[in-house]
Amino acid sequence: MRLGDLSLCEALFFLGHDPFSGRARIRRGVLELGLSAAALADLLFDERITLDHGTVVLISRVTTGEPIADRTLAGIMSEQSPHGVRDWVEHIAETIYDIVVETLTVRELVSVTEKRGMFRHSLHYQPTDLRIASAPRAAIRAAMIENDRCAPPVATLALIAWSIGIDDIGEPETSRKHSAEWVLRVKNTLVSPFSGLVCGTDAAVAATVYGGSRG
Numbered sequence: 001m002r003l004g005d006l007s008l009c010e011a012l013f014f015l016g017h018d019p020f021s022g023r024a025r026i027r028r029g030v031l032e033l034g035l036s037a038a039a040l041a042d043l044l045f046d047e048r049i050t051l052d053h054g055t056v057v058l059i060s061r062v063t064t065g066e067p068i069a070d071r072t073l074a075g076i077m078s079e080q081s082p083h084g085v086r087d088w089v090e091h092i093a094e095t096i097y098d099i100v101v102e103t104l105t106v107r108e109l110v111s112v113t114e115k116r117g118m119f120r121h122s123l124h125y126q127p128t129d130l131r132i133a134s135a136p137r138a139a140i141r142a143a144m145i146e147n148d149r150c151a152p153p154v155a156t157l158a159l160i161a162w163s164i165g166i167d168d169i170g171e172p173e174t175s176r177k178h179s180a181e182w183v184l185r186v187k188n189t190l191v192s193p194f195s196g197l198v199c200g201t202d203a204a205v206a207a208t209v210y211g212g213s214r215g
Helices: 008-015 028-045 067-078 085-092 096-106 130-146 152-163 176-189 194-210
Strands: 049-052 055-058 110-116 121-127
Touching: 008 028, 008 067, 008 096, 008 130, 008 152, 028 049, 028 067, 028 085, 028 096, 028 152, 028 194, 055 067, 055 085, 067 085, 067 096, 085 194, 096 110, 121 130, 130 152, 130 176, 152 176, 152 194
Parallel strands: none
Antiparallel strands: 049 055, 110 121
């Protein structure tokens, strides 16, 4: 599934990093959960998987041509037992970040730079095309400003971003309060299986951030 020049997973990566400096805007562990959820969303939109009462079900083994989605699909195909959304979100998160960085680097959409401080160093992922890097946020802002039903890919991307704590997706055009109201309205109208994906993502994030129980 593509949102302009980007898969939903790539789009979320740019939402999770400052478009000018390439610095991560949220904790990597939480961003990884969002990236894995977005990779699953790409496969849902491309009709390679679906959800059956919260369980991820493989419906096609045909590759999509998208490197991230196809590596995610290969992992699902290699698993013999069925698993729920939260399980897959947590499992895919273990490797998804490096896969996304590798893909964006090969596509020459990011340039990796190392920033050294007095006590630590960090990696920044500088976008090579600000227009492409800013497009996901612009699409979400436009949907919020129009205050109407938005395309399912944009809605799914926005809800995953909100789940992992990227809560300024409508600023500066819309206030935080307006964004929260819009997110709630979209969440209540999102159809299956994407609503199930968002619920599973919420559960995975809650477990990571708050230590949520599986019971």
